[in-house]
Amino acid sequence: xxxxxxxxxxxxxxxxxxxxxxxxxxxxxxxxxxxxxxxxxxxxxxxxxxxxxxxxxxxxxxxxxxxxxxxxxxxxxxxxxxxxxxxxxxxxxxxxxxxxxxxxxxxxxxxxxxxxxxxxxxxxxxxxxxxxxxxxxxxxxxxxxxxxxxxxxxxxxxxxxxxxxxxxxxxxxxxxxxxxxxxxxxxxxxxxxxxxxxxxxxxxxxxxxxxxxxxxxxxxxxxxxxxxxxxxxxxxxxxxxxxxxxxxxxxxxxxxxxxxxxxxxxxxx
Numbered sequence: 001x002x003x004x005x006x007x008x009x010x011x012x013x014x015x016x017x018x019x020x021x022x023x024x025x026x027x028x029x030x031x032x033x034x035x036x037x038x039x040x041x042x043x044x045x046x047x048x049x050x051x052x053x054x055x056x057x058x059x060x061x062x063x064x065x066x067x068x069x070x071x072x073x074x075x076x077x078x079x080x081x082x083x084x085x086x087x088x089x090x091x092x093x094x095x096x097x098x099x100x101x102x103x104x105x106x107x108x109x110x111x112x113x114x115x116x117x118x119x120x121x122x123x124x125x126x127x128x129x130x131x132x133x134x135x136x137x138x139x140x141x142x143x144x145x146x147x148x149x150x151x152x153x154x155x156x157x158x159x160x161x162x163x164x165x166x167x168x169x170x171x172x173x174x175x176x177x178x179x180x181x182x183x184x185x186x187x188x189x190x191x192x193x194x195x196x197x198x199x200x201x202x203x204x205x206x207x208x209x210x211x212x213x214x215x216x217x218x219x220x221x222x223x224x225x226x227x228x229x230x231x232x233x234x235x236x237x238x239x240x241x242x243x244x245x246x247x248x249x250x251x252x253x254x255x256x257x258x259x260x261x262x263x264x265x266x267x268x269x
Contacts, residue, residue, distance in 0.1 A: 011171055012134050015062040018247065019132040024141025026248040031129045033255045038118055040262040047117055049261060053254075054124045063131050071127035072120065079116045086112035130167060139164035144242060169217065176213050180206050 014020060019027070034053070041047050058068055086108050093106025130138070139160045146156035181191065184205055191202050 011131060013063055013067065013131050014134075015132075017060055017062040017132065019057065019061045019128070021247070022132075022251060023242055023244055023248045024133050024137040025145055025242060026244065026251050027129055027133055028138075028141050028145060030251055030255050031125050033259065034125050035122055037255075037259050037262050038121055040259075040266050041114070041118070042266055046262050046265050047114065049258065050121055051117070053258065054121050057125065057128050061128055061132050063128070067131070068124065068127060071131075072123055075119060075123055079119050082119065083112040083116050086115055135164045135168045138167070140240075140242060165221070169214075172217070173210070173214060177206065177210055180209050180213075 034050075038050060041050055058065070087104050088102060088108070090108035090111045091103075091105050092108070093110075095103060095105055096109065097104040133141070142163060143157050143160035146154065146159060150156050185191070189202060189205065191199065193199075
């Protein structure tokens with residue numbers, strides 16, 4: 001088994017679930033709204049609501065749990081670092097632990113737990129968005145949502161296309177990274193031993209060819225788009241027209257209800 005697993009972000013797994021059949025604009029609005037209301041949560045009851053929503057999304061998507069867990073792996077170090085910072089620097093409540101200059105307070109433990117859960121929920125919802133929405137649908141939905149900004153000279157089509165291409169290229173770049181690392185290991189490179197500085201230095205022979213490969217892919221993509229007479233979104237038509245179905249309105253009503261509940265909980269605590 002390879003030591004380097006491809007990232008989940010940017011992949012699309014068609015399972016035919018209810019979430020897959022939702023309008024991409026609905027999923028984008030729900031995820032963006034969910035990310036907003038996550039920062040409104042202040043107590044255990046609010047986080048319970050958010051966790052139930054995220055768990056329900058995972059269940060409805062019919063995506064295998066190991067795939068969801070793979071999406072969490074890249075940010076575990078960030079979650080651990082954030083938790084440690086809160087444990088060490090947040091004061092308040094009873095003193096729980098004192099070891100030399102290190103002190104841990106009750107408020108620090110609480111904030112570390114809530115922030116870690118907040119990060120986990122955000123990543124789970126973002127992962128579900130890409131796993132249940134094809135890159136084409138994601139581009140169309142994002143472009144339609146940004147279309148009103150075109151009156152302010154915001155290039156909605158170009159922005160949506162760039163974001164979609166960036167997501168789509170993540171698995172490809174990771175696969176290229178894995179190939180380069182294996183090629184370097186076959187030539188005797190060692191990425192596992194030594195101190196932190198030595199291990200970081202050993203990745204320099206990986207970064208340079210990776211950048212070269214990324215620029216080459218970008219140039220090939222630009223040439224392919226020009227060969228197909230791509231001139232932006234002006235005058236373009238689509239085979240599939242996006243339309244809201246009753247299930248889409250139901251998801252938006254659920255988001256509005258969740259936002260209302262969390263606002264009420266915050267104002268009454």
